Amino acid sequence: MKLLEINNIKKTFDDLEVLKDISISVEEGEVVSILGPSGSGKSTLLRCATMLETMDSGTLSYCGESAVTEVDGKSVYAPKVQLKKIQNYFGLVFQNFNLFPHYTVLKNITDAPIHIQKRQKGEVVEEAMSLLEQMGIADKADYYPCQLSGGQQQRVAIARALAMNPKILFFDEPTSALDPELTSEILKVLRFLASEKMTMVIVTHEIDFARNVSDRVIFMDEGYIVEQGKPEDVIDNPENDRVRAFLAKVKG
Amino acid sequence: MKKKPIIAMFLFGLLLIPAVLASCGKIPAASSSGGEGFNWLLNVISQLSSGIWASLMLFAFTIIFSMPLGLLVCFARRSRFKVVELITKFYISIMRGTPLMLQLIVVYYGPYYVFKIPLTPQYRTYAAIIGFALNYAAYFAEIYRSGIEAVPKGQYEAAKVLGYTRAQTFMKIVFPQMVRHVIPPVTNEIITLVKDTSLAFAITYIEMFTIAKQLAAAQSNIMPLFVAGIFYYLFNLIVSFVMGRIEKKMNYYTH
Ligand SMILES: Nc1ncnc2c1ncn2[C@@H]1O[C@H](COP(=O)(O)OP(=O)(O)OP(=O)(O)O)[C@@H](O)[C@H]1O
Ligand SMILES: [Mg+2]
Numbered sequence: 393m394k395l396l397e398i399n400n401i402k403k404t405f406d407d408l409e410v411l412k413d414i415s416i417s418v419e420e421g422e423v424v425s426i427l428g429p430s431g432s433g434k435s436t437l438l439r440c441a442t443m444l445e446t447m448d449s450g451t452l453s454y455c456g457e458s459a460v461t462e463v464d465g466k467s468v469y470a471p472k473v474q475l476k477k478i479q480n481y482f483g484l485v486f487q488n489f490n491l492f493p494h495y496t497v498l499k500n501i502t503d504a505p506i507h508i509q510k511r512q513k514g515e516v517v518e519e520a521m522s523l524l525e526q527m528g529i530a531d532k533a534d535y536y537p538c539q540l541s542g543g544q545q546q547r548v549a550i551a552r553a554l555a556m557n558p559k560i561l562f563f564d565e566p567t568s569a570l571d572p573e574l575t576s577e578i579l580k581v582l583r584f585l586a587s588e589k590m591t592m593v594i595v596t597h598e599i600d601f602a603r604n605v606s607d608r609v610i611f612m613d614e615g616y617i618v619e620q621g622k623p624e625d626v627i628d629n630p631e632n633d634r635v636r637a638f639l640a641k642v643k644g
Numbered sequence: 645m646k647k648k649p650i651i652a653m654f655l656f657g658l659l660l661i662p663a664v665l666a667s668c669g670k671i672p673a674a675s676s677s678g679g680e681g682f683n684w685l686l687n688v689i690s691q692l693s694s695g696i697w698a699s700l701m702l703f704a705f706t707i708i709f710s711m712p713l714g715l716l717v718c719f720a721r722r723s724r725f726k727v728v729e730l731i732t733k734f735y736i737s738i739m740r741g742t743p744l745m746l747q748l749i750v751v752y753y754g755p756y757y758v759f760k761i762p763l764t765p766q767y768r769t770y771a772a773i774i775g776f777a778l779n780y781a782a783y784f785a786e787i788y789r790s791g792i793e794a795v796p797k798g799q800y801e802a803a804k805v806l807g808y809t810r811a812q813t814f815m816k817i818v819f820p821q822m823v824r825h826v827i828p829p830v831t832n833e834i835i836t837l838v839k840d841t842s843l844a845f846a847i848t849y850i851e852m853f854t855i856a857k858q859l860a861a862a863q864s865n866i867m868p869l870f871v872a873g874i875f876y877y878l879f880n881l882i883v884s885f886v887m888g889r890i891e892k893k894m895n896y897y898t899h
Contacts, residue, residue, distance in 0.1 A: 442805055483805065494821055503816070508806060508807040508812070537897070
């Protein structure tokens with residue numbers, strides 16, 4: 393089943409055309425990595441997909457339910473009730489975590505499931521604790537985010553997103569704010585999630601990780617997808633010159 | 645650690661009273677013996693007491709009204725509607741740009757001059773509270789606004805992705821963080837308010853400083869003003885102490 397379908401998305405900031413014509417669909421259980429140079433529009437694409445940014449034209453749907461349709465070449469958003477429902481289908485993990493500093497780790501994770509999704513408190517807390525267990529930070533449940541390392545904070549952020557039981561999880565450079573040691577912590581978590589068949593779309597600069605973990609790699613440049621396919625093909629034998637140049641630079 | 649200097653200052657403030665007393669003793673007009681100096685002080689304090697009460701009331705009601713009103717003004721200032729924003733901006737600039745004394749006079753005498761509504765002593769009290777509340781709300785609004793703007797955009801985004809509504813995001817995520825940011829400037833404002841209550845004399849609202857001035861004039865002695873000064877000082881020490889406690893309590897997390 394297609395969990396995510398984006399068609400012909402376009403996004404312009406003032407005069408700057410950031411997304412020019414992008415279509416992506418993601419199947420259930422698929423892990424997709426998005427690579428590309430800085431400024432190519434990767435974050436903007438994720439922000440449009442998670443409705444943090446409104447797209448100018450193009451369509452967006454989750455699990456076959458339309459969030460954005462197109463009328464006369466312009467994006468039209470579904471009614472609030474519909475969007476509210478669709479909101480539950482996806483989660484987003486930020487580069488700089490964006491944990492709520494005034495909530496403990498546990499409350500960061502449980503507040504939205506309890507108060508937004510109106511689920512039972514006992515069940516949510518139990519689930520949150522087992523997520524923290526999986527992340528290896530069960531002992532930090534009562535800590536505040538400021539008392540944790542960056543890697544631990546990012547694991548909390550991942551647990552917070554997972555606690556909503558999303559069908560698909562987006563990551564925008566989840567390791568870019570971390571040093572190499574902490575980066576490997578987070579990549580380990582992502583590998584684990586991939587092995588659990590969690591559907592994920594990951595913007596990353598970690599080429600090796602993208603090759604080893606993803607089912608598909610998408611390469612973006614200047615608002616277009618310039619190449620996509622199996623990681624072996626895109627990363628090891630890129631057809632496009634710009635992809636080749638980028639990879640050569642990143643690999644050093 | 646923080647408590648000790650406050651307590652020391654409080655004691656110092658209290659010590660000033662016998663110091664004033666002693667110096668009174670040296671003023672020939674005041675007395676010839678220490679006991680009489682003490683009686684004089686009790687007398688001054690008892691005469692000041694109704695004024696102290698009036699000052700405290702003005703202070704308390706100003707806080708009660710201006711702090712929530714400030715939040716409303718802050719919302720209006722941040723409104724999506726340009727007209728509302730502009731009107732609020734104008735209101736704030738008037739409140740901050742003109743003397744509080746003048747504002748009090750306008751609130752008190754305005755209804756009389758414009759509508760010929762007779763002035764009553766009761767309205768004087770209301771006018772003082774209204775004038776102070778309107779003025780301080782403007783300052784609090786700006787403080788709150790800076791507190792809200794100090795909350796990173798990422799907090800709103802994280803909340804939105806988790807499905808919080810705008811109202812929930814404000815109540816649960818932004819407001820608690822804002823409160824933390826604004827405690828130091830709010831403390832400043834409250835301390836200023838304690839002293840500013842003396843401006844109510846402009847509409848002949850009888851508060852502590854008014855009485856102290858009358859006593860000073862009647863006795864040709866500056867000491868009653870000093871005693872009033874000590875009361876302002878002690879009261880502000882209490883304010884600092886309480887706000888310090890609150891600030892400490894809010895410091896359970898850092899950014
Ligand atoms: N809110 C905004 N207003 C104006 N311009 C923006 C905005 N957000 C992004 N841009 C611009 O859009 C372009 C693409 O930005 P985007 O963040 O999507 O790139 P990216 O591929 O994620 O880059 P990076 O790898 O550095 O994160 C950049 O030129 C950026 O300056
Ligand atoms: Mg980016």
